[in-house]
Amino acid sequence: MRPRYLQVGKLLISLTHLKCLRREELEQWVGAERAAQLLAMAKKHMVLLHPLYAELSYPGGRLLVSPGLTLVVGEEFKLTPEPIAPEARLDEEFLWDLLIELPRRLEARRAPVLVEDLDERFTRHVNEGILYALDIMERVANVYRVPFVVTGAARLFGMWSWLHTILRVYDKRGGSLLLVDGQPVVVG
């Protein structure tokens, strides 16, 4: 299948990729009229992609992660197939990478996406940045039907409606418990 590409301002974007963009983003780049045209084209475009599942192995078990956003806090894990990760580290470079570069890489090779330390990716407007990044990831995950695995601090837990969660929680005495999708898991 050859993707069809469109000129969006100075960017060349495929119709599938266009489906990941919000009207507000497009309007800023190309104006309201052209944005409306592009959105109408994107709406007509049918994406024929099957869902990609990944296997997340953690000490004591493994989880099959579906397309969507999964959070892992305080636990080592291994993701198969080999995930891809955004190349840019901070602020707008990171957001741009998620919104523009990552979908291009997914078009070349669909794979699970690993985004590490999300809460440390912004030097200013931290909460707004995290929420915007999660919003972008949710859109890309929905359109390309790939799983995203996000790691970071426990405060990320309450910031999004996660598909799966794996959290290591500690009590005052230092004892810990692993919660997978809210259920305690006994690690042998």
Added chain:
Amino acid sequence: MRKFSEFNVLYWVYRIGDGVKISDINRNSRRARSVVSQLEKLGLVKVEEYGRLKVVRLTTKGQRVYEKLLEALWELRLGREREEQAEVRVSRPRHAELEAGALPEWLVGNPWLKVIGERGRA
């Protein structure tokens, strides 16, 4: 269950794609197992177990069928788009549909939206 028709086989290959949970095939587990066993007999799928979770995946043969199916659907889709465009030109102009008020609350006034806007224009 009655024997699979060729159409049914293609339908299930398309539904399974890169793998689905067995419970996604049918909520009725007996019916789901029946579908899977018939596809297994044809060498199109295999069942993998992840603890209590069973996932149905296409075999190499199933993948080949799936790819051909996607190509066929893609061609059909292109043909339909051409027909739709022709109809639209004759009947009525197409209006761009914008979703009003679709911006979620976390993006209203989000400074990063503006930053990305500037980056896209640069």
